[in-house]
Amino acid sequence: MNRHINKVAVVGSGIMGSGIACHFANIGVEVLLLDIVPRELTDKEAARGLTLKDKGVRNRLVNDALTKALKSKPSPIYHKSFAKRIQTGNLEDDIARVSEADWIIEVVVERLDIKKQVFEKLEAHRTPGTLITSNTSGIPIGFMSEGRSEDFQQHFCGTHFFNPPRYLKLFEVIPGPKTKKDVLDFLISYGEKFLGKTSVLAKDTPAFIGNRIGIFSIMSLFHTIKDLGMTIEEVDKLTGPVIGRPKSATFRTVDVVGLDTLVHVANGIGANCPKDERHELFQLPDYIDKMVKESWLGSKTGQGFYKKVRKEDGSSQILSLDLEKMEYRSQQKAKFATLELTKSIDNVIDRFPVLTGGKDKAGEFYRKSFGALFAYVSFRIPEITDALFKIDDAMKAGFGWEHGPFQIWDAIGLDKGLELVEASGQTVAPWIHEMKEAGISSFYTVKDGATYYYDIPEKGFVKVPGQDGFIILDNIRKSNEVFKNSGVVVEDLGDGILNVEFRSKMNTIGGDVLAGLNKAVDMAEKDFQGLVVGNQGPNFSVGANIGMIFMMAAEQEYDELAMATKYFQDTMMRMRYSSIPVISAPHGMTLGGGCELSMHADKVVAASETYIGLVEFGVGVIPGGGGSKEMALRASDHFRKDDVELNTLREYFLTVATAKVSTSAYEAFDLGILQKGKDVVVVNKDRQIATAKAYAKLLAESGYTKPVPRGDVKVLGKQALGMFLVGTDSMEAGRYISDHDKKIANKLAYVMAGGDLSEASYVSEQYLLDLEREAFLSLCTERKTLERIQHMLKTGKPLRN
Template identity: 40%
Template sequence: MTIQGSRRSASLIRRAAVIGSGVMGAGIAAHLANAGMRVLLLDVVPQALTAEEEKQGLTLADARVRNRLAAAAVGRMGKAQPAQLYDPAWTARIMPGNLADHAAELGEADWIVEAVVERLDVKREVFAAVDAHRRPDTIVTTNTSGLSAASMAEGRSESFRRHFAVTHFFNPPRYMKLVEIVPTADTAPEVVSLLREACEKRLGKGVVIAKDTPNFIANRIGTFGMLVTLEDTLGYGLTVEEADALTGPAMGRPKTATFRMLDLVGLDTLLHVVDNVRERSENPGERAVFARPAVLERLVAGGRTGEKAGAGFYRKIKGKNGSEIESLRLDTLEYGPRRPVSSPVIDAAKAAKGTAAKAKALLLTDPRDRYARFAWSTIKKTLLYSAEQVGVIADSITDIDRAMRWGFNWELGPFELWDAIGLRRSVQQMKEEGETVPEWVEALLADGRESFYKTDGERRLYAAGSGYEREEQEADAIALAALKASGKTVLSTAGASLIDIGDDVVCLEFHSPNNAIGGDILSAIRRSVKEVEQNWRGLVLANEGRNFCVGANLMLLLMEAQSGEWEEVEDIIRFFQASMLDLKRLERPVVAAPHRMTLGGGVEACLPADQIIFSPETYFGLVETGVGLIPAGGGCKEATAMAAERALAPGGGKQAGDGDVQPQLNALFETIALAKTSSSGYEVGRLGLMRPQDRVIMRQEARIAEAKRAVLELDRAGYAPPPEKRVRVAGREGKAVLKVAVQAMRLGGHISEHDALIAGKLAHVLAGGDVRPGAEVSEQYLLDLECEAFLSLCGEAKTQQRMSHMLATGKPLRN
């Protein structure tokens, strides 16, 4: 890999090295391994033996001791929660070592990431060692959260400086989308492009280009927002609970809001960030804003640094009925029981649909309300500060908005939020209140531009200079919302829409509450099948919701069951089954592209597809037993068919054409009976729910585009729907084997009597009922077994209790 003016590909980055095996270093190493890279993980050599090492007779010269820190980090990866690796077996891709003994091996790395302590002197010392051993073309990056990139590269070789930049991963590296790339004046442009490609395409990240300023983009804006929220909480006399109720989902922010977020970040960490901005800022006003808040200093001085210390703005204590959360009283710095918060303003924000509507409700329901005035004050200050930073911390408003969405999980970035509440109206109010509005915002309004963003067909434009520029679209991304806004909707119901995504391919998007499958979605599926069959080359199943689909409409089923409307329940199941069969028998290719939670009915909607394109963060599982039921939308039928196909495939059974169904059936029965869910798209295969044609792509945002490509490839190959086949089943003997396992679990006290009842009915369906072993049955026969078992379980009081409990709490009930 050599930079010689020609652009090299990120696919050629095969070997990486990470220096520093702490939380961030280990997390980055794990995610590089997730991307298929071979990773060398290095740390310092320990200066003393542990008691266990002394007991084993080891010395400081032993490799096990010298590599201890990195080896321990690798050992923790397979058991970490949340999981760092998509597959625990991928720890084999990471080799632990130490910087003293293995520095020469840095010469084999295509990319070296430094992630040691946030001290400039220590980082410079590490980079001196790196510079001495790296290849001339090796890229070197630092994972600093705010130190000066230029200062770290001082004194290094020209080659090092041309290949050096910041890659600021957010924690945890696997799950957080944002990576801030910060080049220096010496960084070669092609290196920035290569890093961007590697982070986006190989690691599945969202990249923003930041300037080399204190704390870059997200932490700079986010920390400012936290500081002004703390200031206004004190100024308006609010409690921490009240402030969190107003600055969380009601404002389009995460549930952790402000003070819970501060506890998670660590109050000492926040003070470090505050100091970094204040000490490096040349703006007196900014230095005043980033002064150390007295309450934070007192809490940190007392060891109350947040969750890691067990106490911060909240603390957890053991009470009579288990753990209880107490909140800090800001006037006394003592703790007391959390107090509920409610008001018409908060209720209005909760009831509003969408972040823009919530923000308007929060600010405008009663502008004189103390809560509304507090919310306006914090939002106003954050918007103005963000506008002041354009050109300072980033060149465009889009990089600032993306950084806050991807790094702090805001639903809307500051400029998107400003548009949502009304740019001209809010600026007028700011000026009436004596605020100074940045000149470029004033100029934008004077020029007749009423918003920071506008749309032009399917693309979004953002305000830049004297006009608008096209927002750079993420590579391989298809935005359904933009397509709908440009009139590409083919048909729509309350729960789903069919959208033209180009090249004569359409996408069926679920958009019911939680994307739960009900009659509206099923009707859309059946209408879409007819439409696609007549007019389109193929169909993609995907959406842009928080989750792909959390299952069927449980509330509807429970209401019908409790009313004894058994014919209605059966009609719902038959309608579901028929809709899935329509998808499976569609004479055009169907490709599903699930993401995040894809549970129960969501899985059953994917299995009829000719191919499934999983995003890495897909949590996939047939979980119906958790609510006292079994899959009945074709899930059991498809599992039985998968077991038969694997048994008959070469290597799948005793021999090709004469496979033993039982081993495959046993594994799938365990997966479904225990309601197992994958912890990643890659783990779906280990659960037995991935077929040979299915695959995982690294970039979640590319899943719809990749599914579209798969549809077109199937179409070009001369697609024909799979013929209906009879399914070979294990029969009554296979069912007996499964029931013996269930009985053993019951006698061992591992499952309840009701669990055993559910598992017995599941065994009956998956084995194909009481037919002879090896019998071949129709798909409809298996669907009939599913329906019968489902109906009988719906009539069980304990199943109805489980359904009610899940609806009320979101958690399964064991009864």
Template identity: 45%
Template sequence: MNQTTTREAVRGSGVASRNITKAAVIGSGVMGSGIAAHLANAGIPCLLLDIVPKDLTPEEEKAGLTLDHPKVRNRLAAKAVAALPKSSTAPLYRADFASRITPGNMEDHLSQLKEADWIIEVVTERLEIKKSILKTIEGVRKDGAIVSTNTSGISVNAMAEECGEEFRRHFLGTHFFNPPRHMKLLEIIPGFDTDPDITQFMVDFCTKRLGKGVVLAKDTPNFISNRIGTYGLLVTLQEMVRNSYSVEEVDAATGPVLGRPKSATFRTLDLVGIDTFVHVAKNVYDNVQDGHEKDVFTVPDVLNELVSRGWIGEKGGQGFYKKIKGDQGSTILSLNLSTMEYNPSAKISSASIEAAKAVKGAKRKIKAFLGTKDRYSELAWNVLKQVLVYSAEKLGEIADSIQEIDNAMKWGFNWELGPFETWDLIGLPESVQRMEAEGLTVPAWVKDWIAAGNKSFYQEKDGQVFHYLKGEYKAVDAEPERISLSALKAQNRVIRSNTGANLIDIGDDVALLEFTSPNNAIGADILVMIQQSVEEVRANYRGLVLANEGRNFCVGANLMLMLMEAQSGDWDEVDDIIRLFQGSMMKLKRLEKPVVAAPHRMTLGGGVEACLPADRIVFSAETYFGLVETGVGLIPAGGGCKELALMASSRYPDPGSDPQPEINRMFEMVAMAKTSTSGHEAVQMYGRGADTVVMNQDYRIYEAKQAVLELDRAGYVPPQPGKARVVGRDGRAVLQMGAIDMRRGGYISDHDLLIAKKLAHILTGGDVPAGTIVSEEHLLDLEREAFLSLLGEVKTQQRMQHMLAKGKPLRN
């Protein structure tokens, strides 16, 4: 039976008005508890059920519990919930979100499933068990409730074949990738009988509410991402054996130089678990008929041998790599597949690898790597050509759209480019000609597409992207919530530009300031553009958004520039830069139009200071936000300390109240260089009442723009010059005494103590009595003085050099 899963096909007469206000997850293992945690992240109360244990644990016996006690009967789910805040994968945005999950068991709490709008089955990957659970769910669910299975490759239709029609209309696959919070990909797999409106609702809900990158897959073995990813790993192993490459050589040629993660091939297998990979490969082998495909998906003997030895990767302590801890640190060993012995891992270098390292950006790296002929680029090409052809062969079978396949590989395997995007990059007609000359059979539809005069699968016109779909170019679906800065720049919407930033018209008379410097580090060029942007917006726009499409929002100020100026002794230049930074932030804060910041991922030091003057911050859920300057021996001097002092004062406006506890908290936050683990935690840490969090990072610019328009429509009034009631000398003594105790206890160094004392001096308002009202300018002067003083310290310069060289703090 042909199954159509294009986005057009799932759009029925319109998605019925529905919402998911409560969910239930069946199965509290790693995936089940992780999915429940992410539902909790999205503010959805969730019931988490598992089986009733058949035996008591020693701890339960000691406590005198019986098998009938609720603590025993709910043990599996309750234990999973309790472990969430402690998990190394941090499944929760905030630890207290675990309270949104209610643990229970499948006997005592089964009837509560009728309260759920969405029930997710996440039990073991065995068809008969899943079928049994779905029949149980069918007996208790309310009419209209959506039911989905989380499976990595078992047939969705086979699971539900014994269930009724109404159930099947509301049933589909939702394949989350592990860990559910951090992996963007969610494959949605409709069954033959799934109501198209239900499918469309789930696509919208999971994209917007859960923040997922959703692809529509067909009900085929391993769906999209695992089908192509597994194929790619297996042909890599075959190529490795055929031409005698080592584990390190393969990883060197199939990692970032090819637009793939640093984990490349074998580190990825170790992370996933070799036993898990074998299971996934066998699932395809058992469920495909084509002889050549069966040959590829035949599990190599070496993988079976590793599983039999228990060498299954990180969870087994060793796999293709093994870490040995010694007195001088850890040593990484790699497995020799010929001898099955571990040897010290070798560093691999070659002309092609060095050519890729010499350029920035995935596209340029791939072209440089493949364009430099040697043993390693040959390995990559021999693997890549097979993956591209296989992806083309599977179009129509695993998905109807090349965009779904590309997105699945980018979001599920963290490839920088999907297969068809990669094919365009290396030259579609030229590469097909080479593939055929080397004996590959390229699918007829690809050759027909080229014969029709097309040279790529994607093309862009006037900022609109088109992609191949069933023999013609079709416009990629435009979502109003997804504002693309690259598309706007292609439409000549740049208002102003310099080497470090762009000011862009994003429509509705709203401008956006985009940082473009390396790592979006703030230097003089960005600061100048901030000042120019303020003038432009004041004259011609309704407001300003601060956002960008870089990997991270901003990693801070330009540390190298500061270090160079300090080492050359040009203190007037350093003073000018700090004044420019502070002045730029004050101009943002005093702008007569609303300013909204939309940070994402790493937003550190100066990046935080660029956000704090904004009227509102729209955090991406994955925002790691913190004033981290103490890690390099400095203090925040772009207004960060000043803003914290103002916040503490505003929360205790009554002269009889005591802001000291809040100042203590902020002092600890900055002194310890604390960084939020999520946007939700950033809101909690900084406590700015109007700030919000958007689950889908791709929507943050749209939401920030809407916030600007909302503030403008409400009759925006800029904040008045700030005044802070400070805790003064007495408060400073409290902070310094705490720092001195830390030093006596050996928890911090002498230099840490010096930094702490200077930080305390600023946050408490300087050498003034408690209760003194000070201006923003007074606090900025304190910041600048402390920053310059610390920058002149040898130990601070050592910390800065270490951070630049090693990427991690030095404690000296």
């Protein structure tokens, strides 16, 4: 059956329901969001003379929930206009409309009796053959469909989104007793291709895969912290970015999610998994019991493991919970010698042998934690899944881990991992020993650019399914490398397309990266058909290497700085005016120079989660790698007959002057950074490089011709410059901007106006680049600019001076 999802009905509009509705709207699907009818009027409704029969009252719960979701930060929706794709209703007046849906998703309260009542009502209106799923996080799928028709049960299963649905990639699909295979196959495929998820087929076991392992990991830490006499700050320091986990680490994450939510899932596992060999770990420590009784549940109650308070001077302070005294105190900075040893190790996966070998409390913590984790995941196969890669996928996509348990074990080494397990007082499942005895010492291997995993029944390596639509750079880097320096690796993607991958710290753009870009263009022009600029790190690029700029400016090496700036500009222009198509594939943070590079590509294939913008004002300069020029050019291209051209130019000016950064790729179109009709967005980041390659190949085979440099950029001269200068004077007088802000804005105004030309004129790109470079260099001589750059280097935050 060739299924298409044009309309989805989401039943239940709470945090999860509204979030799921928004994400379907994100991908262009029409959504019907339903909830119950309120049982009584609010005081405001009563005062207005409304009754429970009024439509606005009857839809109050669903409308209020959706409004709250749309106002939340981070936003659940890519672009505010996408909310128009969601219609609301209630389960009495509008339930018949579920007959129009291609997929019905139940997201009501986690009570089996209520879910069964909802399914009974839905079946009366559901069209046979329609997909119907539950977003339950733990109720057995088989129980929910009892008593329903054969068609209902064949098309019913669990589809567990993780919260927030837009941002967390895990999509667990859990079959019911009678779910048809083609239904499961469709949902797995749809989750990956359209929803941008990592789809994982799970077994119908308590908490499925992600929460079973994730909650175990957290509960294990809850006990370990007491055993080792550690503070919550110490544990959060050790379980955050240093090991590839989110900044919120462990205890800040629990505060955000809610301690009650975690306890609910842990209690469910404890009650329903009596044969779990670590069953005792799911019993709550005394301090957790006390926190629950005191309603110290985290952000939702104003205090949890951390508490935000106001000091006498009006400023805020974050306090930490002392688990011994159960009192809040000032935070204590955590510092470990073991962590110092990893500062020079950029790749997270390479840190684990060092961390587990530490001689201090951190090393002991890691040995104990990973030993327990390795033992636990070994016993979950085949209980919760038959394939070990699904556990790794679930933890990466659902809990934000950069590497899953078996990948970490591979990094440490099989034998070393077994030592950690033994030292922690645990054992591993028999299949681990069988694997070792067969001479196999890793859980994964790479062959011909594809990842293979150790399959227990096969007693050998099997290809991880679903890779055909992906290009995994980690898998091809060594075998397909055609050039490398300290800043980039250039890989042959096949079919005549090269990829240049940034490998600098945080993918900053410095001399080696620029040299690598030029080398990649040279090679592509000579022997290939096209070039992709893309990587699969956390972020595309945080911009130019401002440390290098600071050193040159501080040493007053202005000639060298001028040469470096021109080299940056020339490289960006080479991206545009090469004889082969250049495709940029931005994702995550794409700031400053990373944004400029994308703006000069022939086409941008952006991941939906791309936060892109020209942010140079934050370090006291204007965009100096062609960004200022490009915004003036794009404003010129949008001038229309009888338009007020100054208004168009002002919009582009403000985008740069206010350092606007999109909160999704779709917002970048509004900012003029991405271009409608030219640039495209992909929801699944894993498919981004493959998609970019396809576009490069298409352009090359469609008769790509080297573009002609522009000499027709219309600039407005003194007319625009005067408007901008009056505006910055007013902003400074109103104390909205500082004197240095004004100076930077005026420099940008001079460039985007094309200088102080007496009338509107047509100029070349190079003319604007020369103005841009001169303004950039002059700002680099300013003391306040150097202060801003230095502050950014030290703190990662902008300085207003």
